[in-house]
Amino acid sequence: MPTSDGDSPRVSNGSAANAIAVREPSRISPAPASASAASSHALEFASAWDYAPAPESTKVDIAMRYGLFIDGAFTEPQADKPTKSSPAAKRDLYFKTINPATEQALSEIASAGARDVDRAVQAARKAQPKWAALKPTERAKYLFRIARRVQERARELAILETLDGGKPIRESRDIDIPLVAQHFFYHAGWADKLAYAFPGASPKPLGVCGQIIPWNFPLLMAAWKIAPALACGNTVVLKPAETTSLTALRLAEILQEIDLPPGVVNIITGAGDTGAAIVEHPGIDKIAFTGSTDVGKRIAKAVAGTQKRLTLELGGKSPHIIFEDASIDQAVEGIIQGIFFNQGHVCCAGSRLLVQESVLDEVKHKLLVRMASIRVGDPMDKNTDLGAINSHAQLKRIEGYIDAGCNEGAELNVAGTLGKAPPKRSALASAPASGGTGVPPVSGSLSTSNPFPDSTGYWCRPCLFAGVQPSHIIAREEIFGPVVAMMSFRTPEEALARANNTPYGLAAGVWTDKGSKIFEIAKKLEAGVVWLNTYNRFDPASPFGGFKESGFGREGGMQGLQAYVRV
Amino acid sequence: MSIRTVDAVMAEQRAASFKTRSIKSSAKKAGLLLALSMLDLTTLEGKDSPEKVRALCQKAVTPDPVRPDLPKAAAVCVYPALIRTARETLESLGDTHVKVAAVATGFPSGQYPLSVRIRDTELAIADGADEIDMVISRGSFLAGRYDEVAEEIREVKAVCNASSSLGGREHVHLKVILETGELETYDNARRASDLAIEALLQDGGDGPAGTGFIKTSTGKVQPAATMPVTLVMLEAIRDAYLATGKMVGMKPAGGIRTAKESLHYLVMVKETLGDAWLSPDWFRFGASTLMNDIVRQIQWLESGKYAARYDVTEA
Numbered sequence: 001m002p003t004s005d006g007d008s009p010r011v012s013n014g015s016a017a018n019a020i021a022v023r024e025p026s027r028i029s030p031a032p033a034s035a036s037a038a039s040s041h042a043l044e045f046a047s048a049w050d051y052a053p054a055p056e057s058t059k060v061d062i063a064m065r066y067g068l069f070i071d072g073a074f075t076e077p078q079a080d081k082p083t084k085s086s087p088a089a090k091r092d093l094y095f096k097t098i099n100p101a102t103e104q105a106l107s108e109i110a111s112a113g114a115r116d117v118d119r120a121v122q123a124a125r126k127a128q129p130k131w132a133a134l135k136p137t138e139r140a141k142y143l144f145r146i147a148r149r150v151q152e153r154a155r156e157l158a159i160l161e162t163l164d165g166g167k168p169i170r171e172s173r174d175i176d177i178p179l180v181a182q183h184f185f186y187h188a189g190w191a192d193k194l195a196y197a198f199p200g201a202s203p204k205p206l207g208v209c210g211q212i213i214p215w216n217f218p219l220l221m222a223a224w225k226i227a228p229a230l231a232c233g234n235t236v237v238l239k240p241a242e243t244t245s246l247t248a249l250r251l252a253e254i255l256q257e258i259d260l261p262p263g264v265v266n267i268i269t270g271a272g273d274t275g276a277a278i279v280e281h282p283g284i285d286k287i288a289f290t291g292s293t294d295v296g297k298r299i300a301k302a303v304a305g306t307q308k309r310l311t312l313e314l315g316g317k318s319p320h321i322i323f324e325d326a327s328i329d330q331a332v333e334g335i336i337q338g339i340f341f342n343q344g345h346v347c348c349a350g351s352r353l354l355v356q357e358s359v360l361d362e363v364k365h366k367l368l369v370r371m372a373s374i375r376v377g378d379p380m381d382k383n384t385d386l387g388a389i390n391s392h393a394q395l396k397r398i399e400g401y402i403d404a405g406c407n408e409g410a411e412l413n414v415a416g417t418l419g420k421a422p423p424k425r426s427a428l429a430s431a432p433a434s435g436g437t438g439v440p441p442v443s444g445s446l447s448t449s450n451p452f453p454d455s456t457g458y459w460c461r462p463c464l465f466a467g468v469q470p471s472h473i474i475a476r477e478e479i480f481g482p483v484v485a486m487m488s489f490r491t492p493e494e495a496l497a498r499a500n501n502t503p504y505g506l507a508a509g510v511w512t513d514k515g516s517k518i519f520e521i522a523k524k525l526e527a528g529v530v531w532l533n534t535y536n537r538f539d540p541a542s543p544f545g546g547f548k549e550s551g552f553g554r555e556g557g558m559q560g561l562q563a564y565v566r567v
Numbered sequence: 568m569s570i571r572t573v574d575a576v577m578a579e580q581r582a583a584s585f586k587t588r589s590i591k592s593s594a595k596k597a598g599l600l601l602a603l604s605m606l607d608l609t610t611l612e613g614k615d616s617p618e619k620v621r622a623l624c625q626k627a628v629t630p631d632p633v634r635p636d637l638p639k640a641a642a643v644c645v646y647p648a649l650i651r652t653a654r655e656t657l658e659s660l661g662d663t664h665v666k667v668a669a670v671a672t673g674f675p676s677g678q679y680p681l682s683v684r685i686r687d688t689e690l691a692i693a694d695g696a697d698e699i700d701m702v703i704s705r706g707s708f709l710a711g712r713y714d715e716v717a718e719e720i721r722e723v724k725a726v727c728n729a730s731s732s733l734g735g736r737e738h739v740h741l742k743v744i745l746e747t748g749e750l751e752t753y754d755n756a757r758r759a760s761d762l763a764i765e766a767l768l769q770d771g772g773d774g775p776a777g778t779g780f781i782k783t784s785t786g787k788v789q790p791a792a793t794m795p796v797t798l799v800m801l802e803a804i805r806d807a808y809l810a811t812g813k814m815v816g817m818k819p820a821g822g823i824r825t826a827k828e829s830l831h832y833l834v835m836v837k838e839t840l841g842d843a844w845l846s847p848d849w850f851r852f853g854a855s856t857l858m859n860d861i862v863r864q865i866q867w868l869e870s871g872k873y874a875a876r877y878d879v880t881e882a
Contacts, residue, residue: 041812043805048842049597049833054589170587329802330577365809373838382589513572533574 045373046417054382056169065108069252071123072262077110100166101388101457112268117277120266124208124235127263132233136192143188145258150181164246166388180223186540187227203565205233207285210278214291215241216345232564242271311553311563315478316506319499320350324358326511338535344482348507353486377419389458398481405474410465422455505547509535573753582794585835602829604638605847617652624656626882641847642666654695668698675785677702692735700742720766742780748788760803772813776848780816791821801839820853826864
């Protein structure tokens, strides 16, 4: 059992659940049908026939340093001109991007300042009329070319996504990158059919779109933003999140390869300041933002009173409702997909689990059994299910919420089958030129959620909080990590009341085998996406977006085009 | 007994996810050896001859003549008329490991009076079968006469438990074939599994390891074993275990032909039931051509070369 400083007295112990929670892979399985196995009725997942390491070992070239992709070429960032408000502002022109599984620096990324943003907007502005005047079928051709090139370079992109972001290679390979290609294919199809999407109107492009995307699905979010904008005849200034710029920059290379006209897509990197400069730039006609609700609100304020159009896809605290007449085994699978997909770094994650009282114990027990078989470890291993947390800051945030949950009296259960521990932190410290980024080491005495507290990288096991009350912090705030808060309800009415009792409204899930109940509940849920007997399924043809504080505007599908045209 | 339903979309999605596990090097070899040891090497044709069964027994005992160290198959599976041949062949080979499994109870359709099916079982046991693979009456099940199905399983189990008094082997194991291809839906597969497990455990379930199995198919109906239907049955076994602490075995049969598929199944067993079921006592493959593909894969792992089909011996 990982060391505990005794500060988490709420961690359940003595129960069958805890037998799963603290199981370590090294423990020897009892012989089949031995007395101990039979009496505790526990299932072992980690000792017999362990999978050999299956690392994705293809080498991918990463440059020492990346510039800004402006007007079809990579350029150096420029120092800011001194202004009255910030005289002689001196800033770092590059920052490091690290691999969150090893904390090793991968590359240096340019930090775009206000002058760089201006250059990018000028380039996009200059390119826009010609791009919009292009025959729609020609625009489609470019999008098709991007899609095909993404497919051809899929493995490289998947590896890069996993190295830079920490998500398991299994997910970047099987979900992220294929969906990226699908989005470009799908929107290529729309380019010459826009008149059919808006019957009776003649849709016109908006102009220059400033697009700011998050770190949880770096390349996929870039595709969600770029593909519809280009299909509708707009040009783009896109800023990826500062921790995950590499795949967007690789996409810039693909855009060069397929001869996309210069300036149609500009990809500039940087942190929040760069994003703010995009939002405030007067030459931009539309802002599309995906990220936290806090930042979204600031953007909405900044844009208010300008000509800029705005779509926001923000946070969520999505309810996942399990009725007693659901297919429980599959519902459990849905819960797993809902919250542990991408380490829970999913805006629509099913993080509030609402289970009907009559099946509460069964769902909890089965969920813990299933969670025990989730493989936590090296994201580059093809058998890893739960990789590294994206950044040190995010890990701290998640751990803060886990502590809050324990302090408020919820019962924490941690699970997972652990892969090989990453190198020890002390070993790294003694190695010179490690390329570390000066992030302070994660303390070795955290709650039990960190499976490798002494190792490099940012880790969190799958966590289930039981006995959660709607007033608990972990039931109200977005954790954005592999932590699910389980609550119970008795009647459908109560389920709905609890589900809608949130400032968010991004997604929801419902599990029941009864068709009429599905439609009854789905109709009354305040959520942009409602998944019925499934969760976290995405398709370019299906619009995605939120209610309430989860934002407005839709992405994907015919509805998503509205955000990029004037009719 | 509460009725459990199965959501087909998610069950299929989950079953498919096991195929994306990457089983390499040492894990692959260990998995293949394990699969080999779980084989019920099967021949169930009207034209089966004593000579074919003798070859089958030889193959079960020595999967690869140049590799005497490979694990033997768990059993040979034959029609009742050939039990004695199998028994005598195994004895003449001096083998005590490979079991003789016999299909009985009016295999494959079960469309006979229960008395005939019981007698079929008794004779098979008297002829020396170690294991009985029975079929359920799908007619009764689909007509909703679930009690009849449970009763026939209980009666056949009672016959197996009384094997010594029939002059047969001790602790005759029983595998209950649900013929999921004819039950069609996952809901039915789950219901039949729950029913069969309950009937198998009715005598206390305290016999030696593996006395009770549920099995997908006869191999005579398509689809036979599929990963989703096997998953549904494994989940029924898991739920019974979590509730009672009693283990029941699982045997997918029909349609599993490649070593790679067998590894997918083992991954599914490992991640659904856990480590305890990764043993021939609790998991079997019913297959006829799978063995040679496993043998060839092991040869490839060890030598880096694929054997030609004619390089491996036929059963």
